[in-house]
Amino acid sequence: MPVTPRPGDPTITPALVAEHGITPFEYERLLAMLGREPTFTELGIVSALWSEHCSYKHSRPLLRTLPTEAPWVLQGPGENAGVIAVGDGLAVAFKIESHNHPSAVEPYQGAATGVGGILRDVFTMGARPIALLDSLRFGDLESPRVRYLFSGVVKGIGDYGNCVGIPTVAGEVVFDPAYEGNPLVNAMCVGLLKEEELIRAVAQGVGNPIIAVGARTGRDGIHGASFASEDLSEENEAKRPRVQVGDPFTEKLLLEASLELIRSGHIVAIQDMGAAGLTSSSAEMAARGDVGVVIDTTKVPAREEGMTPYELLLSESQERMLVVAKKGHEDDVAAILQKWDLTAAVIGEVIAEPVYRVTEGDRVVAEFPGIRLVTDCPTYEPEARESDAIRAQRETDVAAIAELPEESDPVWTLTRLLSSPTIASKRWVHRQYDTMVRTSTVIGPGGDAAVVRLRGTDKAVALKVDCNGRYCHLDPYEGAKQAVAEAARNVACAGGRPKAITNNLNFGNPKRPEVYFQLREAVRGMGEACRALQTPVTGGNVSLYNENPNGAIYPTPVIGMVGLVEAIAHVTPAHFRRAGDAIVLLGENTAELGGSEYLQRVHGLAAGAPPRVDLDAERRLIDALLDAIAGGHVASAHDCSDGGLAVALAECAVGDEERWLGADVDLSAWDALPRRALLFGEAQGRVVVSTAAPDAVVATAARLAYAARVVGAVAADAHGVPVTAAGGRFTAALAALADADGGAIPRLMERAASASATAGESRPHHTTP
């Protein structure tokens, strides 16, 4: 039956095509594919599938260069989530996803639905979610609007994850004016499954029914995918799609029902209806299976009356799944859903003919040559050119920057850094998250990496999300390498062997040469680091167009790393544990100051070359650390990152809120270095270890040709942290350190509550009073 336009649909004009974000070049491709003019419904379908968000048209050629294989990788990129084997017949599924644009418009719902989406990506692989992580970036916390976004996002993540009952165990929060207009909200989910329960979202079996499961479809977020593929201009603010509202209660039911369905043997495939809803889920499942599908939009359970095929196909209503069941098992599927008070409706079937067909009752409203709908989207490799201004920033001679008078007291500088909201304790955030539900969180937020045990085994996973956007701004190649290295180092500090990553590429508009340069270089650096550290990329997400008329965000390739802890006894906390333990510094101090939080916080500068990462050295560091841990020699391990060695020592001292320990530290071996670089520089490859067996730790490092030196001892808390360096000795009081670290964010947020100048600070969200 031929495709017929629906009465009342708008006619296709160049203006309408442009409004759908389809370029004249792409429209030509579409005409060639169809051999005729598209209908309005078809235009909508293509605009969604060929949007940046769904098609990766500006990133795919780059992503192909990433390493994706290792013997333990069971599922690489291309599915809802990546999967690695962890032994004992178990596997771990994980994925990261951004919800930047929705969170900028409605922080609470935007962040909440971001969590919902990433949970579904993981449980549709047959995995039970066991942990969530969040990676957040906002502008300066002094701004009321930023506080509104920050508190709304945190509450949104908490309310959703808490209700579904998945612990949020780690994350990162960065505040920098670069994110003022474009906050970044990335959420990662990790799930556990038996290897044989792995299921892929591949439509198969001619005649098999396609079933819509879960919530009804409303007019929410229509064109969310293409919306996420544009800059945030005022014009876009006005045409913003209707906000998606999350329903974590339905999600919890959907989670249980989906896992039961997958284990029941009644279905062949299941996929989340995420961005571009029904359209992308059905087209992608069909393309993966190289089969055709037909869908009748009149069968889709709708929440509102009079919804058109265009709306039903593009709606981004939350908490919905698409299932391909085995023919004849429809009633079994319905029975499982009914047990969980959810509905299931057969809306189509798998067909032999290789077409993607949509009907509205008897009328065919859209029809494409199946797989080409997904594969014919053009890819682009635009011009790449580094910005001269950024190069100049990087080449600044930061060693020549004069110290402020206050800096004559290093404790002043240390306190200033610890109270930087980016470095300070994020307890204000994760106290609002249920970090313990499922009673498997061995190390929750506050450690270097989170550790979640795998019940029934003696193993655990170590998890971390990381990125330093300022480094990536100054040098995207080095910055991306560093993000992988730091994530791996954190995982190793907690006792885990880094295994694989997922990643979220948050960038500006790729059509600008300086942005595409950043994207290309970051992907190159990430790939190189992943090869060196043997942590292949199993998936990820790309979020481009994070810019507004004032400019783009810092390039921010967030790395989500999963490591394996071979024995629970290897789990290692970051903070000191026993007075009398020796403190060993693994790695070398250097004169590097570029890109540091010190320059940013004390001098207001994002400048200099970010610290170099020696990937071969990082690999030896990880081996040395894991050997020392396995040998039972390590009481605690904490890496040096933002704020450098002095901040790392302070965090080791006051990191355990219930028990502080002091330290007596002698750094005079490095008296040749400028004091501020020694204390606050961010040289890579350094870890502060506390140990009762310093000789064993040093010997282990020596075997791997890694620098290690005893620099002091853990002391009872009355001591504070006396440090000898650069010919002097200064002492930081623990209470002052703890107050700077723990009090910084609460103080800013409390001030917010009483001096808010913008809407919404205490807006009572959809919570019961």
Add this chain to the structure above:
Amino acid sequence: MTASFRIEIRVVPRRGILDPQGKAVADALHSLGFPEVGDVRVGRHVVVETRAADAAEAGRRAAEMCEKLLANPVTEDFEIEQVVPV
């Protein structure tokens, strides 16, 4: 024979019970340039679409819904604000 009604119900925290949300809203209003605001209380507003023989019957049923489910007798008071034929 039944007709359609829209019933508007308010459920408010009983006086004397601490209402931290009301207080937070009052504080926020003060700092947003509404210094004239005194006490604020935040409750629930429930809109129920239903069918009944007549408005009186609809109101009676609504009161039952409140007693059974919509209001907590330990901490809340409810009021059927209006029953509107639709």
Add this chain to the structure above:
Amino acid sequence: MTASFRIEIRVVPRRGILDPQGKAVADALHSLGFPEVGDVRVGRHVVVETRAADAAEAGRRAAEMCEKLLANPVTEDFEIEQVVPV
């Protein structure tokens, strides 16, 4: 010269926007013996005590409060139900 007013405001989820709470309440009412119930929407009822020159002025200020703080312009509608001199 100003006088005291009590302002009653309702804030409800906008039509077409998913209201999971309303849906859960509707389902519960059905199983509790109120099968006649159709749609339910759950919003907030806010009572603000304030001072203003007159009732018209109080109502104007209340609308500003709603726009700035009390209602979420992206997902909710508000209505000033009444302005009562006290």
Add this chain to the structure above:
Amino acid sequence: MKFGIVTFPGSNCDYDAYHAVVDQLGETAAYLWHKDRDLQGADVVILPGGFSYGDYLRCGAIARFSPIMDAVAAHAARGAPVLAICNGFQIACEAGLLPGALLRNASLKYVCEQRHLRVETTDSRFTAGYEKGQVVRIPIAHGEGRYHADDATLDRLEAEDRVVFRYVGADGGSDDRSNPNGSLRDVAGILNEGRNVLGMMPHPERAVEPLVGSGDGLALFESIVARVAA
């Protein structure tokens, strides 16, 4: 001994309760589905934490009408033990098994962290294994845990020694930071008149293994087992 753990739609601490009694205590347990009416011979019923019905309307307001709750009420009326934790406590109050109500935290924020509780009475089948006045470390994780009851009810709870746990500081005293949610008289857990129903906001089932934070909740489960077995 057999525990019955009720799963309401939205319960999410049912696994944790199961693991506490089965893996840590070595007892048997069954999940009880909210639509069922039979306790499957359970000696002890646990109403677990979570967000039954999404906590929509009021926490516990909808779950308390679940079919299984009639059986739970009958079990309680017979004097058999019911342990109502967090959302379970909210459900038990809504159902009238315990007096009072649980309101939104005074901070308006959800709070998850380890907390110190003082054991106020050992005259119960849940706390016989503790010392009176003992300070234990047990986590909380809730947004609506502010215990409220009128003065007469609170006086009566105290007079009848039915306040089981109070929020305190690490040293057992109370100050402006020791009460995490604004509960009246620092109440963290209470008994019914028959002393066989315990409702508490903190999560003892999350405190049965030092590896994941604390082992101080184990004695609560052991007390139940010892008493029921005896």
